[in-house]
Amino acid sequence: MTDAIRQKILWIMELALLLNPTRTKHEITDNKPTIFVWQSGHISNIEIRIYAQGWKPDDFPEKKFDIDYSDDDSEKVCDECIAYLESLYAEWEDKP
Numbered sequence: 001m002t003d004a005i006r007q008k009i010l011w012i013m014e015l016a017l018l019l020n021p022t023r024t025k026h027e028i029t030d031n032k033p034t035i036f037v038w039q040s041g042h043i044s045n046i047e048i049r050i051y052a053q054g055w056k057p058d059d060f061p062e063k064k065f066d067i068d069y070s071d072d073d074s075e076k077v078c079d080e081c082i083a084y085l086e087s088l089y090a091e092w093e094d095k096p
Contacts, residue, residue: 001044001069008078009046009069013037015085016048019092026054032095033088036061044070048081052088 001009016035024034034055038047045068049061065081067074 002075005069005074005078008075008082009067012046012048012078012081012085015082015089019085019089024054026056030054032092035085044068050084050088 016037019033019035023029024032031054033053034051036047036049036051036055039045040047045066048063048065048067050063050065051059052062063084065077065084067077067081
């Protein structure tokens with residue numbers, strides 16, 4: 001993994017935490033976005049699932065990003081994910 005990719009992945013994780021600093025139970029936060037991030041070190045992969053209208057059981061994510069950080073296109077996928085998360089954060093940063 002390059003340092004640039006590592007920095008982008010860390011920013012993705014930070015954006016997820018900024019969007020979800022507390023639990024996002026749909027009954028409490030209504031349609032606030034919920035972000036899931038999984039890191040699988042054994043396969044050099046980060047999975048991001050974005051429920052832009054909030055998470056509920058049996059829902060499917062509106063956006064999915066799978067970043068194989070040993071792949072040549074990982075920087076492009078990181079950039080797409082960051083752009084999407086940043087737009088959600090800009091929309092929601094001042095809302096509970």
